[in-house]
Amino acid sequence: MLQELAREPDDVTAQELWSRLRRGASTTGLATVYRTLALLSDAGVVDVLSHHSGEQCYRLCGEAHHHHLVCERCHRVVEVEECDLGGWVNKAAKRHGFVATEHRVEISGLCAACR
Template sequence: MTGTDERPTALRPTRQRIAITAALRESVDFQSAQEVHDAVRQSGEKVGLATVYRTLQAMADSGEVDVRHSPAGEATYRRCSTSHHHHLVCRSCGRTVEITGSAVERWAHAVADEHGFTDVAHTVELVGLCADCSAAKAGN
């Protein structure tokens, strides 16, 4: 998520957007457009995959969802808290934890100040192995 604390005005609540929002709300993990599409269809809604892609992109653009890219470059989406935060992501299973921290904020502002930048936004994503994946790796 970027350095702003406020999200833009919500998008028009169409039937498709409501179904996609519900599917995102049901998962704690980032999901691909295909996974969201599958979840929407399993709920009984009829929404085309192209509509899911467009809606997710619009929701990301408006700040309603966070987007991150997998190592392969695939965009994945998640409804996160509305406050400014960053993500800690397991590089093996994709488990994601929202993190907040003033140390990151202080560092970003100090670097910007040092170079004379103003009105700076930032995105921080920490990547590592979660406890379960670390344990599985150690057991092999």
Template sequence: MTSTDRPAGRPTRQRRAVAEVLESFDDFRSAQEIHGLLTARGQTVGLATVYRTLQRLADADEVDVLRTEEGEAVYRRCSPTHHHHLVCRTCGATVEVEGPAVERWTRAIADEHGYADLSHHLEIFGTCPACLSG
């Protein structure tokens, strides 16, 4: 069984707490920020447990993970369809976007080189309208 085939694990109290806190925000948050939200709610969940739970949820495609421009992994619950992210580098606001042109380009490049079983991630960073006007 590969890590992507591994189930998210039995729903312990700590894992349920992490899953519940993920429902409380729409932007991407770091494991430390998620741990802070849990602590503020009075939940006693260790930071290592938060990291492990987030990794299991990511392996099970239950959360999206992206790397910020600084290289930090951040997490959020996203829609189940394939999409990409437009992320404000100032406030972290995130918009899910579909990219048919990206999908066509990805398939064309793979076909050109004989690759199959494709996957890819695309994050676009910029400044949102609210931060531009603020």
């Protein structure tokens, strides 16, 4: 399953991943795909993106803190490792009486190929 995930550079839906596995030699059930994805997501090995409303996309990602850059046209996804937003986030949170514990940034735009 991790092999199949690694074969996809961008993000996949659970259903898509499942049918790819079935097209291969695997007999994995859909339930197991969902269970495993949930496990991997808890473990921080895969990221869950919900940009397609109604369906979630999964992506094998580095475990370090990072954000995502998504191409509007071809849906290519790139990790942005450099995040020095901590200061800004904390300040913005503090200004409204919050204590920030997490932040997610999603940048959409056009990739080099689609530009």
